[in-house]
Amino acid sequence: MRITVDPDRCVGAGQCALNAPALFDQDDDGLVTLLTEPGADQYDKARLAGALCPSGAITVHEG
């Protein structure tokens, strides 16, 4: 699995940082940053963040 984030689309709702804090953070502008690629035990968290993000700023590439 691989994750890409698009800070240009991010609306700073913070769903990612709240629900998957090991993977995502908000930078000084409040926009998404990817902290690390998910390990196998974090796939569910990554999918959750991808599904919750209201602006489509997080893409989870399976496989």
Add this chain to the structure above:
Amino acid sequence: MTYTDPAAPETDPPAVDFPQRKPGVPFPPPDYADYRDRKGLVLSQLSDGKRVWLVTRHEDVRAVLTSPSISSNPEHKGFPNVGNLGVPKQDQIPGWFVGMDSPEHDRFRKALIPEFTVRRVRAMKPAIERTVDAQLDAMLAAGNTADLVADFALPIPSLVISALLGVPPADREFFESRTRVLVSLRSSTDDDRMAAAKDLLRYINRLVEIKQKWGGDDLITRLLATGAIAPHEMSGVLMLLLIAGHETTANNIALGVVTLLANPQWIGDDRAVEETLRFHSVADLVSLRVAVQDVEIAGQLIKAGEGIVPLVAAANHDENAFECPHAFDPSRSARHHVAFGYGVHQCLGQNLVRIEMEVAYRKLFERIPNLELAVPTDGLDIKYDGVLYGLNELPVRW
């Protein structure tokens, strides 16, 4: 035998009454379940005769709130006007960005995001705890009964937002008294609300001038420093923060207390916050939209200029998105609820609200463990008028 003329214009489904909360009908109303089961969307009509499409399935509500063919701008012809939130002509104040579309909207949103990050609002927690404690001190000192709406649920968000904006402590009582008038539908008239809104606008404008001159460690000062928002737009931005975050939060606090008293096994469990937001969905009629191009949602063609009302309470009680949606069950994963909307307008204050609610429930039940309702549950004074679902008052004792 029925004969269908292939050339006849497609007929619309029969229109249903526009949703309105009524005594004796639970919220969300049972009609929503029927609407969710229908094919396509449900046509309704506003009191001014305008056609609007009701959207009730979780998946369809998300589709509407992310469609580029659908606008939040009330100036578009056909935008549904479902009544006012208590303040006149609020959408005509410059800076009222919830009524703008991208990219215009994004300039405001981007400037404000840093103020509402998860980290930033967590840092506000100790101050929120002090605010909640002070409210409880006053309640406990006053006796063993209270109206939890007036004495607890309403002042907390008002005091939190005034601290965030940098309202000096000496002015917070004034600020709180004026915001209270805006949301007290029962005890204040339209004239009272208009006067209170004017007082607040005047006050906010003065505050912006003061911050321009002297600055401080607050949102207004930082926002001015970004240069992204013009001083004349500040009052709209600040009024929006105030209004969007006041009654919504208060109603959730009060309704959540009722639900926790009825389900005491969940008292002390912070997961109750997310489930309360989903379960009560107080902002059912808030995310109003209009199609600006023909667009298809759930197989239904919505024509440009037709109004759209995504009913978030219906979406949050959709069996296809939540198992046993009518049960209050904080152990479920309710995170994908749309109580804060979805898409680029998804609530900016959501992480602040989560902390306010968490602290409010925690402190209330810790400090008053023998709290109980002073009226029967079926005698609660529910807001039937007004856009938001909530309680006019909540008598309690201990």
